[in-house]
Amino acid sequence: MGIQTNNTYTDARIRKISKERIQAELDKRNIIIVAGFQGINSFGDVTTLGRGGSDTSAVARAAAFHADFCQIYTDVDGVYTADPRVVPNAKKLPEITFADMLELASQGAQVLHNRSVELAKKYHVNMEVVSSLKNIPGTKVKEVIKLEKTNIGGVAKMDNFARFSLVGLEDCPGVAFKVFSLLSRHNVNVDIILQSVGRSGSKDISFTCPLSSLDDARRVLEENKDVLEYDSIEVDDNVAKISLVGAGMMTHVGVASDMFEALYDAGINIQMIATSEIRISVLVNKDDANRAIKVVHDKFFGNED
Incomplete structure (x- = not known):
């Protein structure tokens, strides 16, 4: 209606x-x-x-009526520092910023869909995630929250994508443009991108894309091998992305090294790394994903029950 x-x-x-x-x-x-x-x-x-249409339509109506806030009733009782089904000692957050919630949602947290959070942030609609089964306080999602000792909002996991590597590309201007403009024209959405330092006139480019685009991406790249002039293509769909999210984390010394230390101590190899002002993401083997999210969570939130 x-x-x-x-x-x-x-x-x-x-x-x-x-x-x-x-x-x-x-x-x-x-x-x-x-x-x-x-x-x-x-x-x-x-x-x-x-996907997430119910949350999105609720926030859109709240925005249209200038509501004070929008409550989203769901099967969980709030937003946690990690998926409690994977990390049993995950902690429920009393509140979280729009920025952190949007990043967590985009990186695999399934509590709220990122479109609903985008709308809420754009139209200044405060949200609350509450349980439809328990009469207890949930998690408030808003622009500004009270600062805690930690600046980390949570850890999220995604494993519905694949990693591509183009090996032996020519080391010259415009090569990356050729690759990604070609993928864009065929509606292949790309996430993490890693380009190696050129040596002996060649370089490699690796990137990730959704599993749903794997076949299209492979076909497009193989059909245009003569245009792109690469030596070989490698595809790995046995990967997962672990993301640590927190506003302003890049201004706090040691966050990245602590995350990498936790993975090193657990013997988990990092394949790719991507960072932003509020996120550090690493690509790991899918078989290591649940263990990775647990050790990273314990590093930043403790391992007490």
């Missing part, structure tokens, strides 16, 4: 919220129950908002 979308039927984007009907019922002090996850396009057809 009241959500107008574009014409992408199964992964639609919200264009407008019509609130007159709902407002009329609210003015009568009625309790309103509306469908989430769906909208209507310009042809009057029903569309769905894709």
Whole structure:
């Protein structure tokens, strides 16, 4: 009710919220129950908002009505420092920033979908993740929170992607542009990118992409081998990404080294590394993923039960 979308039927984007009907019922002090996850396009057809659509439609309506906050009822009782199914001693956060929550959601935390957090941040809608089964406080998601001793928000895992390596590319300007513009034209989304230092006139480029794009990426690269002029291509879908998230972590000395130390002590090999102002991500073997997230979590949050 009241959500107008574009014409992408199964992964639609919200264009407008019509609130007159709902407002009329609210003015009568009625309790309103509306469908989430769906909208209507310009042809009057029903569309769905894709993964996380219920959260996204709830936040969009809260923004349209300038609500004080939006509660998301789910099967967990809040946002944890890691997935408690993998890390039993994960701790529930009383509050978390939009930035940290968005990064955790983008890196594999499944509590909230990143589209809903993006909307909440853009339109200043404070959120709260609460349990639909327990009457206890949840986790508030907002712009500013009270600072704790640690600046780390949590650890997340993703294992639904593959690593590509193009070996023996020519070491000259424009090669990276050729590779990634080609992938972009075929709708292959790329995440971590690593380029080696050129030696003897050649270099290697490695990158990750979603498993759903693996076949398309391989086909495009193999069909254009003569254009890209690489020696060989390597593909590994037995990888996982472990991400440590926390606002301002890059300004705190020792965060990266502590993470790498935890993995070293556990005998876990790092294949690739990517960083941002609020995230450090490493690529590891998928078989090591659960152990990796546990040791990294214990390094920063302790291992007490």
